Amino acid sequence: MREGEGSGGDAGRYHRVKQIVLQALDLQDRAREELIAREVGDDAAMADEVRALLAGMEADQTLVVSLRSPGVAAPDTGQDLSGQETSADAARDYRLLQRLGAGGMGVVYLAERRHGGFVQKVALKLLNPVAEASPELRERFARERELLARLDHPGIARLLDGGILADGRPFLAMEYVEGERVDVHAARLPLDGRIALFVKVCEAVAEAHRCLVIHRDLKPANILVDARGQPRLLDFGIARLIDEDSAMGGDTRTGQHALTLAYASPEQLACQPLTTATDVYSLGAVLYQLVCGQLPFADIDNPAGLYNAIANTDVPPPSRRLRRDGEPRAQGRAVPADIDAIVLKALRKEPDLRYASVAALAEDLRRYLAHRPVSARAGERGYRARRFLRRNAWPLAAAALVLLSVLGGLLASVLALREARAQQALAERRGHDLQRLTDFQQAMLESVDIDAMGHAMTDAQQRKVLEVLARQAPGQPLEARLRQAFAQVGAPSIARDALDQQVVSHALARLDADFADAPQLAADMRQSLARVLIAIGHYPHAADELRRVLQTREAALPASDARVVSARIDLGQALSLQGELEPAAEAFERALAATRGRPALDPQRRAAQAGAARVLAARGDPQAALARQSALRTAWMAALPADDEALLLLRGDYARTLEELGRRDEGRAELEVLLPLYRARFGPESNRTLAAMDTQAELQFAYADYEHAAALARQVAQVRERRLGAEHPDTLKAWGTAATSLVRLADSPESYAEAEALLDHLLRTQGQVLGIEHPATRQFVVDKIRLLSKQDRMQEAIALQRRHLADCLRVLGPDHPDTLFARGGLSSMLSDQPGGLDEARVLAGVTLAAMRRQLGPEHPLVTATLDLTGRIERNAGNWEASRDAHAQALEIRARTRGQLDGHTLESATRLYIALYRLHDEAGMRDLRTRFLDPLLALDPATLNASRRSHRRAILLALEGRWE
Template structure:
């Protein structure tokens, strides 16, 4: 009997596999020809085919799970966590079971959806990680269109659970079909789903499994997005990298081509899935629904040949399409754009997808069909149907008596159209010229000019008799020329100023038009760095518009904002503040997302920071960002600049942890928006690398980022461009920190010396960048025990800082502190103590007790006192440094552990074993217990210092 059943199963399997690759209308004949009247065999074959077809909409991979126990009685109650009482099963997925449960807590009762892993899945680390990921993602998503996470954790048995908002509703497609909803109402409902997905994207979360089964509509018509079980956070570069936890977890019928091909994902994957859902809502079926095997379906999706929804609807049998709906061409175009095979050809974001649907509902031209003139005219007519009809009736009524007037009107309109066309052409020409001049890289142009001039001078000075030219003297002469100066002067004098001189003559009869062109040229001056000239021209624009335009006119407001920016960049923050204050009333009357509103408020905050009012500037920046973030995409240029301003303010306030957290999000957004080669992207990346180096001792990652920026800048600007040297210098700073063996130190010494010489040639010996690079050389010389050379170079750095910045400037004090540290390491404690106390007094006065630099100087003074044998004074200084660093940075910060190690040694010298034991237990033992292979280079060094302090 068993042999007979096995043979029947094998036969049924062969027939089902053969039927998988034939068209649906040919399948019945194929099955009938194989089963030859065997009803049992035919039922087995059709059961297998039905199981295969269900894989279209099932979440992959399928994992065998144990049968769910009956959870309606005491057994179910015993498995429920905390104060939950399970009522009934709601559903089952590839990862777990979902139950309707009631939460009873101190008289409070609430129905929730309680989710557990399958019993058979509890042993899978992959599914455990996906379950934990779902909880983390839901915890950061608070939106009316997303089912909320209410509770979660682990039961006493170790089994994880999630308690989510219970959504009582229908799948979105079934909800629409049950109410026979018209097309526009379906789209309006779908737009609410788009809002929820866009909110998730703004919070850097990609859902990756959007389908009707994960969108439930409540009785009041509110759609709720469910099941973030395979969602992922957007990583650096705007992508979700493939992981073991979800490499194949997808719903095939709604998956994008890149999901099937297991490529790195972006938000475009959700755009594609939303496109499939919209296709199903408007056409009543999915794309490729006629394909019945996973193999054929996957090939079709990757191939990208999608039938338009309207054509798919027409191909349905008449009984399945009653009443027959009509799908407009606009909807076809929108859906097909969302389902493009190439990511770059789809909508750039869900917000752009939704905007096109809103344009359709408003009867405006949609982006998916942009460029078709007759189509745009037709949409205009549809939007204005009744006004145009009324106008036509009036024209017909008076046509006989107003023929002459009508002809005159036609001529007037033709003249008006011609004038409008010419105005449009003029605006395009001005915009092109402005953007062309603004895109000129002044620094690159200036360096090219200087190199050319230097080569020309060398050629002219060459002596036929073979006498050598003093190249060092020539290099020194050219080093005194600011690279951007010649290029800026040439553009300003021979291009912009020449055009400005023509305005007064050629546009004397059109002062407002002249003002428009003057403002455009002033923006070019702003871009190339001619701030004083730009401010002068913008004042003239303001005067003209103030005489001829209302006080709140947008053009007048725009000119004032540009003027404020020119004064701010030109180093006149007080005057800039007055100008910005004059813009605030008019800007406040505009919508929040209006570019002028944002520019006025963010510009005023930048000026506050320039005036030293950092806390007030930060308050304004955070308040403006909190209002803008929900209304604009994260990649909007205004939002990005505001966040960059906030990073600079946080850094100046010493809140570097917050600044770094902000930059970690900004760098991938800049790369996504502007590209990796854009100057703003490179500057933002280098700022992050600087914080990683100076704040968190993450030298390896900082080195990698700095080297990437240096390579790109060197290709574009050359090796000696100041921007290239800046990135090369930061890379060298990290290499100095990481260099351990003599060979590596010698290689780093050679590279760093080349950078210093480059700075001296290009910027001069006293330039801050030159002196910063010399600081790194001092550190390297110290690591090589070449203290006499290091001290001599540090004295030169201190002299240069004092000459250019004065004795009390922060950078001068830093140089003096470095000198004190070197003198201490070389055993010159008397001078080291004098220098250290001088620095400490100045920093306490200027920056306060809790500034990182002040606390570092307390630690320096403690080291000097310890070296001189003044253990009591060393104890007090190290204790002050440890208390401040623990309070502001935390107990496990590298700087905190550094101070703790030194205080521990000092307390042992003073035989204060009880106090030493407290320091050991609180600070040193936790870091000693860390695994070295999990730490970065900076923390490994700190751990080694802690081990040395306790004698291990």
């Protein structure tokens, strides 16, 4: 027995044993044995008593013996305690469910509280046998209830009930908190998230301090984070009122050792009077652990060394421990100097040098999160200035630029009056330039010949009316013919031409003369006018003017200058709209090269990236275009608002590329999200919104829903015709989508005539506006060929198809998707002509190999060419080869498009004919069950035109025939 411990008799001995037991509870194995040996000295009997009490406290039967009924065995750890009940002296019962844990003083169970007809889960805390035998611990347990009754805060587990059980033991019923330890939860958060979580912990502790309660045992085990992310304080078992120590004359021995050593403050170890600074220290230790994953003295593994370190050794900064342990910084775990300073201030050994309150600690952490100076570094030279600079980086940068300009001007005026005069002259020259631009705009508008403009518009209208009259049948009354002719002449188109000829071209003609001495100023005005030309659809004229802008700027400015890049992007846009894809790609790529060193979200860099991807798709490489667009879409959606203009336009391009690649479901899903955003951002009749609706019509066409595709395309075309004019390229594009659908629907002389009239109009107008080699014009040629074929005008169709293929080979090259489609189309027509099978087979083979190489093995054009191969072999009487080709097409189409898709049914019907001719009864039954009968079972009155056509083909196929 140690010196000074022998005079207290049995009570003193029991008190000493109890103190050792409470210290040893938090230790394991070797550390526990070292503590016992150090504390009892040579008293083996006392060592045995300590070990026996420790074993008893850790055994479950000690925890439940007073609760179980006679004859019922004690449950094992974790055993379900359902059905064991105990009654309080009030009309309420607690049904124990599970043991949650034990500490130095008590045991906590998960229990159900039954009171007044309701059942509530609670954490029920009871004294363990050691504590029951101690008047001091019973008094502390009662005091815990009093303290908890004071506290009402969302961050503190609430006291629900308390009193004396039927067997005389005191109990506390606490709010049951389901959650995980704060250190476990915080490990998944970035540093700022961990700090924000810890601030909530501080707010709960500060509330306890406002109620004059010190916790005295703050550690991660006593702080749980619930499902909502709210930290909750538990276990006020050794808490004390702030004024209690002084009221007791400084005698703080009771409960002084009921603490967790690793989080204890130096004054707790020294048994000094405690204040709120004790909780500040413990919070500092918890924060240290949350920041770097370890405790301040984690490398010390024995109590004596830990006592000495807490009392005498400086705490290493969290950042130093993190670097020493070699944790990767890529996980965002590097600790800023501000956090080092805050943690070390909270862990000062002198209480008066720590934060004055927990609220002050929380406020410093909030300042860190807001990039404001923290008080923990208030004494560092230049620190507040650095914080201010970081928080106000952009405003200060702007202010610095202004300040540098002013200082530069002052310095120049001191060093050289001549330089100051030069700066003044430069400013005067800029003001003069602005005045010249204003005067030019005014003079240009004043000089517009309104009379000539009116006559030009009238002449254009008369000419167009006469052209329409010349095409009309003469049988109608003149008044009706005139009214019809005027209705067909688009006033917006006439106004657009007049705007170009009488205003824009007039202004451009004056630029060189009026700004001969200021070429860069003339280039600025020329680019603005070129953008007007792009807006009204005069792409070639716009491209010519933008080339002149580039020539002027490149002669005086570096390639990376924003004005040069801007002109390149505009030129790429004009060229791509005109269909000049090679020079458009070059313009965008050069703009992109000039912006590579800029931030990822620089507007010009984003415009160049999106334009380059768009042209890549138009040039016939949709796979590469989609890869670029997908990467940009992911990056921009993570960094930009959903209605950002450039992001919306990119997503529209992305949807169109998906449609081109046959990924219709993905394209439709993208458009369903996009259209409401387009309408909200640009307006319901904006040309950008209409472009998205046009893409939607194309997707409906891809689904063989030709009626709805035609209706939606007509709606778009009519709005564009009213707003942009009948000859605007965008109007013609929408009418082209409608015409393509009408060709598919045509099945009578009247519908053939309607579709052919529209196609001839589009071919003539588009050829005049954009040229016969423009991609949109080529599509009208394809539709005209299909319409001729449907009317059995095969010689005309084949001749036009051969010219079309030659044009594609000359303009696009042999591997462009349009060229491949043209070659496949010629093969299809030849396959039904006498003597054409051999050429058709060769063309189909070359086309299929190139399509697989360029577009992938499952592209819709690949399956279409497989079906074409099957038809060629059918017409040649090679039924096995026909069967194999149709089977390949059916397998891909059924998997990628679904069993009731029109193209899938087309392949199934043609395969059925081949099986019929090969007498494959089992294969025919399987095809009927899976593909043909489901369509035949539908009411014919409910089918659209495409489905009705497939139904007719199936009925013929069941007899081994085809159309």
